[in-house]
Amino acid sequence: MSLRSDSAVAIAGVGETAVGNLPGTHSTELYIEAARRAIEDSGLAKSEIDGLLTTASVVDDNVRHHMVIAEHLGLFCKTLCDTLRTGGAAFGYAVQLAQWAVQSGRCRAVLVVSADNLLSGPGAGHGVTAYTELGAHSLEFEVPFGGHIPSFYALVAARHMHEYGTTEEQLAAIAVACRKHAALNPAAQKRTPITIDDVINSRRISSPLKLLDCSLISDGGGAVIVTTLERARDLKQRPIRVLGTGQAQSYYHMGHLAGGVGLPRERKGEFNLTSTVQKVAGRDAFGEAGITPADIDVAEIYDSFTITALMQFEDLGFCKKGEGGAFVEGGRIELGGALPTNTHGGLLSYAHPGMPGGIFHLIEGVRQLRHQCGPRQVEGAQTALVTAVSAVASNHSVCILGRD
């Protein structure tokens, strides 16, 4: 451990709403429900919360989103309060900011909360378009050519297959593992087991990605409370320590991402479409935690698409670059395998309400280390890795958790 124990940070509470299709709900309502549940789970008095970080909403955004949520919660004076706009990775950056605020003594307890009604708000079939219209991709140099998130990740997958021989079956193995775990989770949106063939034969979205390579679109939200380990030890739940965090961000336009634009000449090729800055986020998180990938008992890997998860096994050092396909085969990432991954079902089968997507990975990581996961519990889990990625393989965050 590189952190002194007196500055150690823990997650003291977690909470989430139901997920799936929740017609009639409102984004703010989901925010408040998730927050209330996390506060209740922790046993912390609301008056002790002096930090609030939200991640906005696709459906009901406001330039002062964090203030709206603070008012609903009755959190008058905060020493850290903001809306993070880093997409699906925003909650990961929020946890790192919360960690720093608590470590430095600027905050006593920070509430990180994220929710949206991306399925019922825009209506089925319109969530991706709503996200695009917000400027999720370049409206001048990408959207005119008919691009959307699945097609951009398809460009990444096609390139990975070209460079390393990765197969559609290997990508499918990730979707199969997530669904297998979701089948054990009553809260998951999709629970019917699927096979490799089911993935391969599902509707084509953008080659090589099929429907079952793509995450769900959902309503729902989640929240976590970050405080000092010392304070957390006096609360209701076993504290789960934040051992290390890391973040790294690259680019918006896919051409810039692929070309490593702006890198010094001697570093060209270090990052490209299939080799992301998650390497840097992982290096920092593992460095701070003082452990290595081999020490991780359970992994909650951001899985907006199967290829998103596959490349992270490489970039985080679980296997070499180009070997992600072989790594995910043969049940290695399933419960009972060497690295059980996305034990709640992931974005592929649990839920993906947009900005909040990955917060469920974090909540699951906490619950796994509390040993509260019932039939999907990784026995004796002591360490968990939680990641997030947004803006098509460009915004990355890593959080390593440990059982106290």
Add this chain to the structure above:
Amino acid sequence: MTSAMPTIPPEPTPLSRPFWDACREHRLIMQACQDCGELTFYPAHMCPTCGGGHLKWQELSGRGRIHSVTTVYRPAAPVFAGSVPYVIALVEVAEGPIMMSNIVGPGALEAKIGDTVDVVFEDLAEVTLPRFKLPGG
């Protein structure tokens, strides 16, 4: 010839206006850094490679190579629904930068990484888009 795939038209800015105006004239231009020689795309206020502030528009050969490619079956928005399946590619132009575009014309659905392509300008009511075709396509 079939009619060109429609689009959600870009809204040019003062910075990008020369690029779109050149497309209207069926010329592909990008900015070249007068300090380090690197070409930049999309239009920029400074050279993102060397930081130099002297960028000058330069006409390109129109030749490129497919860096990655996907065939889209689920349209991005209703305006594209009549065009599926359509092909999106990252094209590395001969002069260096990588740009997003479409592969159109004969053989587009079979386009693969590494294929050589040539720019083709498709005139729509609101804008002329630089798309690419396979040789002989």
